[in-house]
Amino acid sequence: MTEPRPRPPVDDAELLVRAQRIAGRSVVQVAERFGLPVPPNLRANKGWLGQLVEYALGASAASRAEPDFPHLGIELKTVPVDSMARPRESTYVCVAPLDGGLASTWEESWCRRKLDRVLFLPVVGDGPLATRVLGAALLWAPSEEERGRLQADWEEITERVVRGDLEGLDARVGEILQLRPKGATARDTTWTLDADAQWVQTMPRGFYLRRAFTAGLLQRAFGVASMS
DNA sequence: ACTTGATCATAC
């Protein structure tokens, strides 16, 4: 008994109901519902889990530079967590335009659009993929303060890119948003303007949310009160 | 332990 691919949810409520339906279930349970085989691990297929959840919740399949649910303005992110809902990894946001960028302001950046509203779907466990369990979803939107911090980080990083200062721009820049390599290998290249305004090849990079930041979000939503 | 830098699969 396998179900067909769900259509896109019509509103927030329908999306949330679908998320609740898979919460508490294992990866193999969700996959079997749609007749999808579960790979033994994610090593050779790192995006598989994210794609399974997209499928189950009715996100569009195509790879496009817009949120997973364009009509709702919601981006979907799975996040691997331990039993205390602490993330094991940072969260990829989007690629960073290094070509001098037409998107020169935070307001019109892909980054802001992706982070406007995010449905975080925790996946609990680090054992065999099939046995990991989907957690309760968190529909998050940045607070006033968080938006300010995201914008400040984005602007600092973008300023350096525009100045052609990629050498001094590593993953240490940014309090909650950071820039890291994003390609198949370190030999992958894209074009950028260096400090002398010359076109040079460099590694493609992407924006990521630091682990400590997403940890804070999940802790506030799901965490138990701390003694300290 | 944690972060930074490197890597894997796939669609177009």
Added chain:
DNA sequence: GTATGATCAAGT
């Protein structure tokens, strides 16, 4: 190559 989905693995 550029974008999507991310995790792996070396470095500190």
